Amino acid sequence: MSQLIRCAVIGASGYTGVELAALIARHPQLELGKVYVSAASVDGGKQLSQLHGRFLGLLDLPVTPLTDDELAQVGKQHDLVFLATEHQVSTQLAPTFLAQGAVVMDLSGGFRFADAEVYPKFYGFEHEQPELLKKAVYGLAEWNAEAVKTADLVAVPGCYPTASLTALKPLREAGLLDDVQYPVINAVSGVSGAGRKASMTNSFCEVSLHPYGVLGHRHQPEISDQLGRDVIFTPHLGNFPRGIVATVTVKLAPGVTAEQVSQAYHNAYDSSTCVRLYDAMNQTPSIKNVVNTCHVDIGWKVDEANGHAVLIAAEDNLLKGAAGQAIQCANLRFGLIDFPFEAGAAL
Ligand SMILES: NC(=O)C1=CN([C@@H]2O[C@H](COP(=O)(O)OP(=O)(O)OC[C@H]3O[C@@H](n4cnc5c(N)ncnc54)[C@H](OP(=O)(O)O)[C@@H]3O)[C@@H](O)[C@H]2O)C=CC1
Ligand SMILES: CC(=O)N[C@@H](CCC(=O)OP(=O)(O)O)C(=O)O
Structure with a gap:
């Protein structure tokens, strides 16, 4: 082109x-x-x-x-x-x-x-x-690429749903999640998630670290809708400008091994330039590693003995959680290069 x-x-x-x-x-x-x-x-x-x-x-x-x-x-x-x-x-x-x-x-x-x-x-x-x-096509780029390529109206996902779904979907699609117990998502966002307009809750002296929207945030139905099953989602506001960490606790289907979980992530994301995997949590995904980038970093740990896993996703809410993902969708829609993920691209 x-x-x-x-x-x-x-x-x-x-x-x-x-x-x-x-x-x-x-x-x-x-x-x-x-x-x-x-x-x-x-x-x-x-x-x-x-x-x-x-x-x-x-x-x-x-x-x-x-x-x-x-x-x-x-x-x-x-x-x-x-x-x-x-x-x-x-x-x-x-x-x-x-x-x-x-x-x-x-x-x-x-x-x-x-x-x-x-x-x-x-x-x-x-x-x-x-x-x-x-x-409208839901623009979770790693999962809906084919539909985005022909869409005239793309609904770019919310910041918390991008982090949560990127962590959960590989396990859900591979049938590794327990059918009964809801995945539990706790996520912390920087204050830019609330936009630039001044408000009392976002003012410097009011922000500390607290949950909000408990059992009623609009991202709960968005995550559930796209995952195809109910979740518990609790967002928190943190006293830093940008970035999100979502920590997700899931019960695995009976007999699921750590190796199966790892394989599901690699199958889903090994060809992705945007998602980075932290195998076996040798490092923990953190805001510091993703802020001002378009990446979403995923880590996980499995306890085979009790059948649970903890999944962690970190992203910049304004980039992979919003503008960066919108550009990913534009790249798909117009058949463009994988900017800003290609080698040498600077943000
Ligand atoms: N912040 C985040 O982390 C994320 C935000 N989103 C979503 O992205 C959208 C934008 O969010 P964000 O950038 O944070 O919001 P901001 O409040 O920072 O910015 C809103 C922008 O819209 C402009 N605006 C307001 N009303 C109108 C109008 N009628 N016509 C044209 N422009 C208008 C504002 O300027 P002015 O008022 O001066 O006209 C401003 O430029 C929201 O829907 C938000 O939910 C999605 C994912 C993450
Ligand atoms: C910290 C903070 O306030 N975050 C916003 C979410 C921002 C986002 O993803 O926006 P959408 O509204 O487009 O889904 C909130 O909880 O409302």
Whole structure:
């Protein structure tokens, strides 16, 4: 493919949006077109690198307010539109860009469920595009690559589901999990997981380390839906900026050995450039090893005597948990190189 794919980012001043813009700007086969904020945003017209100094020299371009005039053009002027916007905003914008002929990658949860009934219960709004829910493809890149290759609307997974599903799916698909006992997922996220907008719960003096969304977080149905079985999921907010560690306790099917578990991971991921395996936990996956990368690191340990295993996944919530996975999906959809995973790629 010689022609560059022209990309727009909606919500570019946000934490995932700016990471997307930076990945696109460095991608040899993508071209960064316009980057947008809401029509009335206080940041309209400012340089992206003025809002995020880390990208000075790379993202010296203004953020454009998404006015009605702009809205009428985005999907005509770009081949690919990334939505790094809040869930309901994404559901309102996606149909317009699709109708204009663009491919849409949505980082929100707005299209992650085929069943519209999930939305009032877990997202607090009625979904107004139930027909699009059936067309959207869940963009867990290592598991849905074939479907992503032909999708016009990709629902990029949530950050916690990416870590949890990457750890659990190899065992589930290989039939190694016990049928009765729910996998138990405890995960800790850095504060950027909550976005850039100020709020009391995310303010410096309020954040310590605490669970939230207990038995009611919207990522529980997302993980269960994609895994094909119920789980217990408890997220925690930690006092660091970015990264997620998910520690998952599972009961194994009767007689499953450590060797079978190891084999399932290698079968699933040996050809993946994104997933790194920590065999036998000689090292423990940690945020330090994945932050500012697009990798998800997986470790595990099996106790054959009691039939349980502990699985650990670590990722950068803004990269493999959001923008990096969106770029993986764009690579699949447009038949591009495996950037940013190919040798020598710098983030
Ligand atoms: N943060 C994370 O770790 C992850 C986030 N996600 C999802 O990705 C999406 C973006 O998250 P995040 O980057 O954290 O969010 P932020 O709050 O950091 O950014 C939101 C962006 O959207 C813009 N925006 C708000 N309303 C509109 C609108 N009507 N039209 C256009 N732009 C708008 C905001 O700018 P302004 O308000 O100035 O217009 C800002 O640029 C969310 O759906 C989130 O759930 C998914 C995985 C991980
Ligand atoms: C720390 C924190 O607040 N994290 C966010 C999850 C971010 C994410 O993955 O976003 P989606 O909403 O797109 O699924 C939360 O728990 O709501």
